[in-house]
Amino acid sequence: MKTLKFGEISRVEGEGSVTLHKNGDQLESVELRIFEPPRFFEAFLQGRDFSEVPDITARICGICPIAYQVSCSLAIERAFGMEVSPEIESLRRLIYCGEWIKSHALHIHLLHLPDFFGFADGIEMSRVYPEEILRGLRIKKAGNRLMEAVGGRAVHPINLRVGGFASAPEPRVLQELVPTLDAALEDAIAAVHWVARIEFPHFEPETPYVAMVHESEYPIHQGKLASSEGTVWTDEEFESSIAEIQVPHSNSLHYRLDGKSYQVGPLARFNLNRERLTPIAHQLASKVFEHGPIRNPFKSVLVRAIETVFALEESLKLIANYVPPELSLIVANPRAAVGRGCSEAPRGICFHSYELAADGSVVRANIVPPTSQNLACIEDDLKSWASEFLDSDELQFECERMVRNFDPCISCATHFLRIREGNEV
């Protein structure tokens, strides 16, 4: 048995590496090693007041703080029986669009595209493709501006609370964003056409896809959970269907759904909700993709580009229809209860569950981030893909680019090792 240990994977959020175990010329197993230190969020959430949870859980991830703030707020509001107004829901969806735009633009242009064009990074790539990279940075900036307008800042926004927003933006503030978002939409459409010209490697693994689904909109902040195999779960059923597994090479838990690995994220969302994309995004999807599910993880870059167009169209629509909520923040009446909430982070479903005490403090928190759910699937795909390159000088690069297809956020994944009772797994 021979073990190949590669160094830290670059252009991902957080720290991980790939290890291959070879037996002769056969690849025995693959480990995505996650060595970033765990941060024990669920342990120190115990005893905190419910109102502090959005501010604390945001710090799990600097790239998708809205996902954590929205999922935990939904969970806590359900536990307390609070109903926020449609205006508050729209505002949440709006800032969430900003997070998708920013996160997708970052991953596409600075982290992922260099793999397809043979560059070490986006900055190096900008010397050969200045217009294309600058275009990507403009899209990213539009997402940031949207997050700042609604949330106060782009990293760890401060305006989102359990029950709504500390203050609702003036319509004028959102109106001022329209020219920037319009321009970003044009840029994003051009980016789809450009990314579609890439010759993608052929790779079509079979895996169940899991995403939220909603009858009338592309899912972000509301809907049921569903799989490509036809299963539909309520939040409660979902929590009892997933199993957490600790593996020795990872500071992040792995997950299995009914015993199987599964994939969350852009491909899962797209495959389950393609028909509910906004008009331009839908039209672009029909142009660049055949009918039927997209299984090639390399093509996730194109799906992200299409989702960016969607998020820009959606934000413009939400701003056009914006009516400030009469009450930006509704009052919570704490009670002892359990609540669950889920939303679609840029990387896939971000599931939260809280048990709360009558005084509003957290008794138990369970947070299931998208990247942890994808780890088992990434290892499956790595194994099939790396087998093709065992004798190649490009083996390490090919492993790394497979991991980058999933836009993993290892910082998210390692924030969740919980202190468990006994030997329960």
Next chain:
Amino acid sequence: MNAQPYRPTLAVWKLASCDGCQLTLLDCEDDLLEIAGAVTIAHFPEATSNKQPGPYDISLVEGSVANPATAALVQQIRSESKVVVAIGACATSGGVQALRNFADVEAYKSSVYPYPEWIEATPDCLPVSSFVKVDYELRGCPISAKQLLEFLRAVLSGEKPRFPTYSVCTECKLRGVTCLAVSRGESCMGPITQAGCGALCPGFNRGCYGCFGPCEEANVEAYKKLAGAHDAVRRLKMIVTNFETPKGATQ
């Protein structure tokens, strides 16, 4: 800046953190390519596959020391870097994950991981300065992009970077934001928190929760008396946990 014949080498490191402060550097869209032109990015795994060995002129360090590997890494960073800059609340105070430093260890002992022997974590989560000499600290959770750019511009042109040492209250007054504590009796950490955010939270109608850590001569006892409420006192240990021990945790 571009006229300099020598481009200083910049390294960006990550310890236990959320990536948000490194992301703030990538979020300087308009200035990103300019910065990239003024320095040689020698080590920045989140952004580039190019890795050059040290020594480095400037090392930006995000995150706190949380396990033996990160403790070893800060020593390496120090030995390979002329200037070490701790960026953000984690690197300068331990950050939100330093909440584990105050956990009831006895209660934790009774509960375990399925396989705790696989996990390496030090009992405390500590700022970079607890281990090595830090030349500059940029506060904030996250850091402010404006402060980061001003800092890089100053360092690259050989000037001494300056940071505010006054409190968020001053920023509120400068912006003309009505005091939430006085007008509504809301608990606000503004009086004891270092400026840098531009009075962000009060401007959005909520009390400050201390992302930028304690300002110089922060009167924490007075804050406790004023704030009174249990929640307000608990907030002293939330995102930044060293309000009551600023010296011990920062230098």
